[in-house]
Amino acid sequence: xxxxxxxxxxxxxxxxxxxxTLDIIGPVDTFAQVGRIPDAGVRYAVSLLGTAPxxxxxxxxxxxxxxxxIDEASEVFDTLLVVGxxxxxxxxxxxxxxxxxxxxxxxxxxxxxxxxxxxxxxxAGLLEGRRATTHWQYAGALAARYPGVQVEPDRIFVxxxxxxxxxxxxxxxxxxxxxxxxxxxSGVALxxxxxxxxxxxxxxxxxxxxxxxxGASSEQSQLGGISDFVLSNLSxxxxxxxxxxxxxxxERSLMRLFREELQTTPARYVEAARVEAARSLIExxxxxxxxxxxxxxxxxxxxLRRAFLRHLGIAPGDYRQRFQGAxxxxxxxxxxxxxxxxxxx
Numbered sequence: 001x002x003x004x005x006x007x008x009x010x011x012x013x014x015x016x017x018x019x020x021t022l023d024i025i026g027p028v029d030t031f032a033q034v035g036r037i038p039d040a041g042v043r044y045a046v047s048l049l050g051t052a053p054x055x056x057x058x059x060x061x062x063x064x065x066x067x068x069x070i071d072e073a074s075e076v077f078d079t080l081l082v083v084g085x086x087x088x089x090x091x092x093x094x095x096x097x098x099x100x101x102x103x104x105x106x107x108x109x110x111x112x113x114x115x116x117x118x119x120x121x122x123x124a125g126l127l128e129g130r131r132a133t134t135h136w137q138y139a140g141a142l143a144a145r146y147p148g149v150q151v152e153p154d155r156i157f158v159x160x161x162x163x164x165x166x167x168x169x170x171x172x173x174x175x176x177x178x179x180x181x182x183x184x185x186s187g188v189a190l191x192x193x194x195x196x197x198x199x200x201x202x203x204x205x206x207x208x209x210x211x212x213x214x215g216a217s218s219e220q221s222q223l224g225g226i227s228d229f230v231l232s233n234l235s236x237x238x239x240x241x242x243x244x245x246x247x248x249x250x251e252r253s254l255m256r257l258f259r260e261e262l263q264t265t266p267a268r269y270v271e272a273a274r275v276e277a278a279r280s281l282i283e284x285x286x287x288x289x290x291x292x293x294x295x296x297x298x299x300x301x302x303x304l305r306r307a308f309l310r311h312l313g314i315a316p317g318d319y320r321q322r323f324q325g326a327x328x329x330x331x332x333x334x335x336x337x338x339x340x341x342x343x344x345x
Contacts, residue, residue, distance in 0.1 A: 006035075006043040009183060012077040014070060014101075014117075016051045016094065018085030021058040023114045023168050024048070027081055030176035033192045040188050049073050051097050059086060070100045076107050079179065084116030084134070084168060098123045112175065115168025122146040132165040133158045136263070173198060186322065222247055223261050226254075230270055234277055235297045238270045270297075275311045278304060282320045289316050 011031060015024050031044035050056050050066030057063055082101065101124045105111060113121045118134040119142060121127050128148045133139070139153030152158055157166035157175040166175040173196070181189035226247050230238060243266055244251045258266050278296040281287050287295070293304040301316075308316045 006041060009042055009044050009078045010075065011044050011046045011079045011081065012049050012073060013046060013081045013083065014049045014051065014097065015056050015064070015066070015083040016085045016097065017057050018059050019056060019083045020085075020115065020169060021060050021062050021064070022170065023083045023117075023172050024056075024058070024064060026170065026173040027114065027176040030173050030180065030192060030196065033195050034180055034184065034188060036195070037188050037191045040184055042184050042188075047073065047077075051094055070097060077104065078108070079110040079112065080104060080108050081112040081114055081172075082117035082120050083114045084119065084138075094120075101126070110162050110164060110179065112164040112166070112179075114166055114172045114175070116142070117168075118142055118149075118165045119145070121163065121165070122149055126163055127165070130160040130163055131158050132160065132163070133167055134165060135168045170198075222249070223257060226257075230273055231277075234274050235295055238297065240266050243270075271307055272311060274298060275307050278308070278316065279312070279319070282316055285320065289320070292316070 031046050034040050035043045048066045049070045055063035055065050115135045116138040131150045133152045133155040134142050136153050139151050143151040156171045177189050229246050240251050244254045274296045278292050281292045293301045298304040305315050
């Protein structure tokens with residue numbers, strides 16, 4: 001399908017100085033990949049908008065040249081993404097960006113914040129009374145500054161009607177994939193994810209924190225060894241008492257260690273680890289839901305289902321059906337493309 005036959009979706013990405021490069025480039029490359037998918041039916045026309053003259057100086061020191069400034073962007077955007085920056089949560093926010101966003105909001109189908117760009121949406125009144133997320137480092141400040149916002153700090157991204165917010169960094173890619181799936185279907189979203197070598201898309205309800213502990217080495221912290229023990233014994237007894245005995249710690253000290261280093265409890269960590277393992281098994285399609293529950297330590301399919309709903313917002317059976325359905329759609333599309341290529345030889 002040629003570009004002229006595709007429906008065009010206008011996307012504006014607003015990036016102030018100090019933005020993290022991946023918060024900008026991640027969504028840009030994700031949207032651009034749709035144009036390389038045969039028969040996608042859609043292409044994204046992405047404009048990078050600066051808030052001040054000159055290149056956007058990213059937090060890494062990289063300079064990114066915007067297409068134009070926000071004051072020069074008079075067109076109607078289907079989707080607007082507002083990227084954060086390390087200084088955006090300060091009291092002295094850019095009033096010009098806030099006012100521009102207020103003017104654009106009524107004609108924009110979807111408004112999205114990446115990382116602490118949520119502060120800009122909140123300053124414009126767009127998050128009042130809504131659920132939202134941001135990078136976990138800024139979640140407390142967002143909740144304190146804007147008490148009318150229901151902040152969900154342990155979420156990759158959140159949708160509340162037409163307003164979306166994400167944790168930023170790689171979570172911006174997850175959210176871009178979710179928007180693509182909404183516009184183009186799961187087959188196209190999976191094709192984009194495979195091309196970028198990322199997961200189809202992590203559900204928005206998934207935790208921002210990885211269960212694979214990546215903090216201090218075992219010489220600096222006991223948590224590395226505890227994490228290895230948990231991940232190697234998911235089907236075993238992983239009660240607080242059992243983990244504490246393995247770590248040769250009191251239960252109270254173990255609780256304190258998890259709170260200080262992972263901002264969670266041992267029980268929540270164990271459940272998250274079991275859900276992640278179950279998700280991986282379900283994606284493989286080689287094991288029944290009942291076997292998944294047993295192998296991952298849930299005991300019953302009902303316990304697995306409740307944990308899946310808490311962490312991922314979807315039941316295990318629905319997750320498998322959706323994942324395999326997307327894969328079948330992509331396989332069929334790939335087969336048709338290959339046959340078409342053979343016919344032209």
